[in-house]
Amino acid sequence: MNKQKLIVIGAVAAGTKAASKAKRENPDLDVKIFTKEEHISYAGCGLPYYIGGIIKEKNELVVRTPEIFKKEQDIDIFIKHEVTKVDVNSKKVFVTNLDTQEQLSYEYDKLVLAMGASPIKPPLENISLKNIFTLRSVTDAFEIRDLVDAGKVQKAVVVGGGFIGLEVAENLKHRGVEVTLIELAPHVLPPFDEEIALLAQAHMKDKGVNIITSEKVLGFEGNGEFVSKVKSTAGDFEADIVVLSIGVRPNVKIAAEAGIELGTTGAIKVDKYMQTNVGDVFAVGDCAENVNLVTNLPAWYPMGSTSNKTGRIAGNNVVNTEHMDSLEGVLGTTIVKLFDMNAAKTGLSERDARKAGMNIETILVPATDKAHYYPGNKPIITKLIVERSTHKILGAEIIGSGIVDKPIDIIATAMTLNARVEDLTKLDLAYAPPFSMAMSSTIMAANVMLNKLNSKIDTITSRDLQEKLKDSQVNIVDVREEEECFISAIPGTLNIPLNTLSERSGEIDKSKETVILVCKVGKRAFLAYLKLKQQGFENIKVLEGGINAYPYNVE
């Protein structure tokens, strides 16, 4: 009997995962992987850290080699072999050996598309100058690191303030390079809500990265064949290297040409079994579309965590056609480290939810990652986004110098199981002082959210306050001690320390629309809120997150 043949196109995370899983499920399977790249199975997400020297060796980036795949798993990987065409009728792929230009063709019984995504390189003036990079492949990282190691990089410009751009900026800064980052959007970390993203942005600036937002790169100037200057709407910036990180697009060309259907996001449309519209053809990883678990709508999350999962599922399904595995969707959970700050996100942002027309409530709650009296505890801020009618959790964002991966994973897990905010408050989470607060940050945030949903407290976000400050229709009362207000306060603040509030509340203009109580994390503000309510103040709001989470102008 002829062996069943599996062909996989692409050999980074999803492709090699699919091939390995399929081979484990059916050791008799004939498995071939084609990739036009030289390197396979590499840690794409680790590339910025190789530039920074945190990952020291080239070998650490390349997880496995074709020789290992052959020896350990009997999988044939053809590097520098580009698949130029797929014929789904005759079930054949057409391949060019990039070294010899030899044209080959191979038959398949099952085909897995794992072509990944490519960085966007816009047609700007002089974009083909040398030392203008994107950072997607191992080769890109090697070239950038070699230039830095050789002392040839004093100034760098990073274009785009997404995860990769920020990580590259940090790593270049660690190497002593003067870094300017230019972002088109009003703030870095575009998927995050503004008030969270601005905290990350301020931290990057504190660490010496020159961040320019709401400005556009227009083109480049060269010194000979090498880039020397970036021209932008904010003026010119000298640069020995430029790293473009303005996003990626799914590699779908050969799929589209073969008549395989694309989804609304532009990535390959798949069902929950990772099957395309064409029989025996699967798509996985960055070239395939996902479903957002919250909205149940098509979405595209080109991320390593999702790639590995979809690869494994397709690997199972090409073999076990009677017992298929499936993935209902993903939340788009992400996390990033920026110098001493960590930021994570899952589900919808407030902006996403409002754009989708949902009736939502949000809250921002500061806390610490460990008991506040345990040495080394660090602050984190949790933002929750909840549907008002059902109390279903729609999304969360967490930022701070403390541990954020645990709480975001708790919330992502709860969301996957369709939790309501009440469910979060009841979770029995591990506690001892070195690990958590007795009421963990997540439970605390959920409790404050419930207080807000049940009208026990009224709050205002820093962004809304910022708007109200413009027409100064608002009293700002800061209930911290005089010494704290001296250090930093929102302009125009009336300082009445909490313990003098009962006597001095007459100083507050009751006729004005809103009174906002600002304290460091919001706890004293809540006490002051209750006190003023008792004294007959009706229109009071607490500033969410207190002054610590206030990303706008203070003096």
Added chain:
Amino acid sequence: MADKHINARGLQCPGPIVELFKVAKAAESGDVITIEVTDCGFSKDINAWCKKTGNELVSLEETDGVIHAVIKKS
């Protein structure tokens, strides 16, 4: 010139900064104040405080969860 030491370990905000104000007020120009704090928000505060008061932040270190700041009064 005198060396002054503040043990603000275990105090939560606003304790450490209030203590520092008190000691700094009573200090003479050139006096060196050392303060030890476990409240994690203090690093940010001390930078801003020194900028505002014009006092010199000689050093700021964190070891084993204890922030150690040395300030010279201007």
